Amino acid sequence: MTELDxxxxxxxxxxxxxxPPEMRTPIRSEADVCWGGRNWIFQSDAQRHWLExxxxxxxTVPDWPKDYGGGGLSAEETRILKQEMQQIGARSPLMxxxxxxxxxxxxxxxxxxxxxxxxxxxxxxxxxxxxxxSEPGAGSDLAGLQTxxxxxxxxxxxxxxxxxxxxxxxxxxxxxxxxxxLVRTSSESKQGGISFLLFDMETPGVxxxxxxxxxxNSPFCETFFDDVKVPKEQIVGEVNKGWDVAKYLxxxxxxxxxxxxxxxxxxxxxxxxxxxxADPLLRAEIAAFDVDALAFAAMSERFAAMWKxxxxxxxxxxxxxxxxxxxxxxxxxxxxxxxxxxxxEWDSERGKIDKTPRDWLRSKGNSIEGGTSEIQxxxxxKHILRLxxx
Amino acid sequence: xxxxxxxxxxxxDTAAGFLAGEGGISKQLRHWRDIxxxxxxxHGLWKQFAELGLTGICIPESHGGLGxxxxxAALVLEEIGRNLTPSPFLTTAVAATRAIEGTQHADRWxxxxxxxxxxxxxxxxEGARHAPERTALEAKRQGNGFVLSGxxxxxxxxxxxxxxxxxxxxxxxxxxxxxxxLFAVPKEAAGxxxxxxxxxxxxxxxxxxxxxxxxxxDAVIGEVDAGSSPLKRALAAGSAGAAAExxxxxxxxxxxxxxxxxxxxxxxxxxxEFQSLQHRAAHLYSEIEIAHASAFKAARLLDSGDEESELYxxxxxxxxxxxxxxxxxxxxxxxxxxxxxxxxxIGLFMKREAVLGELFGDVxxxxxxxxxxxxx
Numbered sequence: 001m002t003e004l005d006x007x008x009x010x011x012x013x014x015x016x017x018x019x020p021p022e023m024r025t026p027i028r029s030e031a032d033v034c035w036g037g038r039n040w041i042f043q044s045d046a047q048r049h050w051l052e053x054x055x056x057x058x059x060t061v062p063d064w065p066k067d068y069g070g071g072g073l074s075a076e077e078t079r080i081l082k083q084e085m086q087q088i089g090a091r092s093p094l095m096x097x098x099x100x101x102x103x104x105x106x107x108x109x110x111x112x113x114x115x116x117x118x119x120x121x122x123x124x125x126x127x128x129x130x131x132x133x134s135e136p137g138a139g140s141d142l143a144g145l146q147t148x149x150x151x152x153x154x155x156x157x158x159x160x161x162x163x164x165x166x167x168x169x170x171x172x173x174x175x176x177x178x179x180x181x182l183v184r185t186s187s188e189s190k191q192g193g194i195s196f197l198l199f200d201m202e203t204p205g206v207x208x209x210x211x212x213x214x215x216x217n218s219p220f221c222e223t224f225f226d227d228v229k230v231p232k233e234q235i236v237g238e239v240n241k242g243w244d245v246a247k248y249l250x251x252x253x254x255x256x257x258x259x260x261x262x263x264x265x266x267x268x269x270x271x272x273x274x275x276x277x278a279d280p281l282l283r284a285e286i287a288a289f290d291v292d293a294l295a296f297a298a299m300s301e302r303f304a305a306m307w308k309x310x311x312x313x314x315x316x317x318x319x320x321x322x323x324x325x326x327x328x329x330x331x332x333x334x335x336x337x338x339x340x341x342x343x344x345e346w347d348s349e350r351g352k353i354d355k356t357p358r359d360w361l362r363s364k365g366n367s368i369e370g371g372t373s374e375i376q377x378x379x380x381x382k383h384i385l386r387l388x389x390x
Numbered sequence: 391x392x393x394x395x396x397x398x399x400x401x402x403d404t405a406a407g408f409l410a411g412e413g414g415i416s417k418q419l420r421h422w423r424d425i426x427x428x429x430x431x432x433h434g435l436w437k438q439f440a441e442l443g444l445t446g447i448c449i450p451e452s453h454g455g456l457g458x459x460x461x462x463a464a465l466v467l468e469e470i471g472r473n474l475t476p477s478p479f480l481t482t483a484v485a486a487t488r489a490i491e492g493t494q495h496a497d498r499w500x501x502x503x504x505x506x507x508x509x510x511x512x513x514x515x516e517g518a519r520h521a522p523e524r525t526a527l528e529a530k531r532q533g534n535g536f537v538l539s540g541x542x543x544x545x546x547x548x549x550x551x552x553x554x555x556x557x558x559x560x561x562x563x564x565x566x567x568x569x570x571x572l573f574a575v576p577k578e579a580a581g582x583x584x585x586x587x588x589x590x591x592x593x594x595x596x597x598x599x600x601x602x603x604x605x606x607x608d609a610v611i612g613e614v615d616a617g618s619s620p621l622k623r624a625l626a627a628g629s630a631g632a633a634a635e636x637x638x639x640x641x642x643x644x645x646x647x648x649x650x651x652x653x654x655x656x657x658x659x660x661x662x663e664f665q666s667l668q669h670r671a672a673h674l675y676s677e678i679e680i681a682h683a684s685a686f687k688a689a690r691l692l693d694s695g696d697e698e699s700e701l702y703x704x705x706x707x708x709x710x711x712x713x714x715x716x717x718x719x720x721x722x723x724x725x726x727x728x729x730x731x732x733x734x735x736i737g738l739f740m741k742r743e744a745v746l747g748e749l750f751g752d753v754x755x756x757x758x759x760x761x762x763x764x765x766x
Contacts, residue, residue: 389663
């Protein structure tokens with residue numbers, strides 16, 4: 001037996017012992033997802049136990065260094081852990097923007113002190129983060145953001161940033177404990193006047209207002225900053241160099257959103273079983289979709305391997321994000337078509353709440369959030385294809 | 391392994407250099423087309439393939455070949471596609487080699503394939519659409535042998551082949567996969583009539599008529615009535631190979647088009663500055679990357695003998711054909727008027743894509759396979 005075989009055997013046994021049966025069932029609704037954070041109310045003891053057990057081994061972030069709350073696993077070991085979790089249908093113990101977005105940026109740009117302070121909290125699911133990027137006047141043109149942070153010298157209360165402005169599309173701002181936020185620290189240069197701040201959402205002057213979406217849910221908020229004082233050291237990277245951090249983090253966000261192209265349980269093969277035999281044209285469209293979905297799954301594997309090996313083009317997450325989200329929109333269109341009038345039922349007196357129409361409507365945001373499809377195509381044209389004037 | 395090994399990268403470099411140099415469009419495709427060559431490819435170049443060991447890429451080392459797999463074949467085919475190099479590589483060195491491997495025909499034909507002297511073809515299709523299980527060409531037992539009657543079409547390089555691997559029905563009826571038998575039919579077989587047809591891409595494919603062609607029992611490849619097994623092997627290797635070649639065709643057409651976008655000026659601007667074209671080019675790039683990943687995943691699964699390979703071969707062939715079709719259509723459109731001329735090479739990519747897209751089953755055939763294998 002190789003070391004990896006031993007690791008697999010041990011992992012399998014550990015999961016068998018520690019993953020509660022309730023955590024091995026498919027996620028049915030948003031309430032089944034564990035986000036953690038200061039105000040998190042666990043849905044069940046099983047959910048709490050599963051998070052604590054995994055965090056105890058550093059396996060909420062298996063490939064982060066042990067010093068920062070991670071599992072210190074190699075890429076191969078991480079893959080094996082994921083496979084073994086899939087094998088028993090184990091849910092992810094923790095859904096977290098801290099893990100998928102802020103963590104990688106801190107690992108890359110944070111000071112040693114910041115890493116030791118923030119990363120273990122993220123790994124244990126103690127702090128729930130939100131992302132303050134878009135503004136009413138800065139959507140696709142993100143670098144046009146205007147939320148201002150002034151450097152204030154204060155011998156009494158401590159040197160700090162004074163933040164004023166507004167963010168929009170802040171995911172779960174009303175439920176988050178902390179925010180990672182892009183602010184303007186200089187007006188002399190557009191991209192070169194942005195800084196990356198971290199602060200507590202309970203700081204006086206921070207307020208949030210949920211936005212009701214066409215899907216009937218409110219995952220996003222407007223977030224307002226009115227003379228918010230942020231301690232000086234809560235900046236990641238250098239002053240006016242926040243755009244580098246932002247871009248790096250966007251790469252991870254795009255990677256995560258691109259993952260939606262994979263759907264749940266591999267390709268869309270599940271769609272096919274919903275087709276009535278009398279619908280040969282719909283069946284044909286689903287088959288065409290499945291070819292694209294399976295091909296994209298192959299691309300995701302290749303992309304992940306290339307990214308890890310440092311062989312991927314730095315702009316390639318844009319291509320993945322574009323392809324994955326467009327695919328996910330198509331999947332949802334087909335799910336609606338396959339469902340016929342069933343998929344139009346929104347709720348009923350018997351308490352039925354159908355995911356299909358909500359997922360369909362929500363998916364429309366996939367090619368907008370994290371940079372629209374059109375922005376991703378611009379990035380590919382400019383940075384990968386090097387077309388003139390792009 | 392999702393990424394290439396160092397050995398595979400070396401092979402890729404060798405193939406890329408060789409095919410861009412010796413296999414280029416003016417040296418090969420246009421040359422043989424313009425002199426109306428009856429083979430549609432150059433034997434001299436095929437000898438060079440042999441000298442590099444490439445004709446024996448899938449032949450086991452015990453027979454003197456390189457003993458490599460579908461992944462390595464795909465690397466070569468991608469370069470063949472990029473350069474539109476006419477050659478018997480896909481049919482002789484990949485698909486037909488897979489059909490006869492492990493049988494006594496390997497001893498007979500592998501030495502000739504290795505030296506670049508023997509050309510093999512595959513005779514499967516009987517109608518305009520690929521449907522191997524619908525094989526009707528009849529092989530009746532007679533004495534110690536068989537008599538073959540029927541017809542075949544779209545037999546790539548059938549007019550140049552020394553031996554034609556022929557799918558025939560020895561039992562059952564068209565539509566059944568059982569009862570098929572593969573035969574090694576020598577070109578000189580009495581009763582075999584060959585109509586050499588020039589295809590749209592200037593390659594050659596034969597229509598064959600079998601009029602009581604008598605064969606010995608040892609012409610059977612593998613087992614009687616169990617031809618679907620070697621046939622499946624050959625078709626899987628052929629389809630995966632065609633997918634890789636299509637990815638090369640798409641990449642070649644796309645590279646040529648991107649060059650044009652960077653050079654051609656209208657309204658005082660390079661046309662590559664126009665966002666409508668930039669977005670289409672970026673979409674095409676994304677699609678080619680995905681097709682590439684699916685083609686190499688299919689090859690890898692074939693090499694590891696994974697049961698998912700059947701599904702992924704069809705995914706790869708359908709995806710690659712679809713994407714290559716997009717690449718050549720965008721290529722001709724973005725070149726504008728010059729793209730419609732015979733003088734410019736971009737149209738040659740469109741012609742090649744059409745043939746490769748059909749070979750071993752078109753997009754619709756493989757989508758149907760994906761649906762069937764997925765259980766709907």
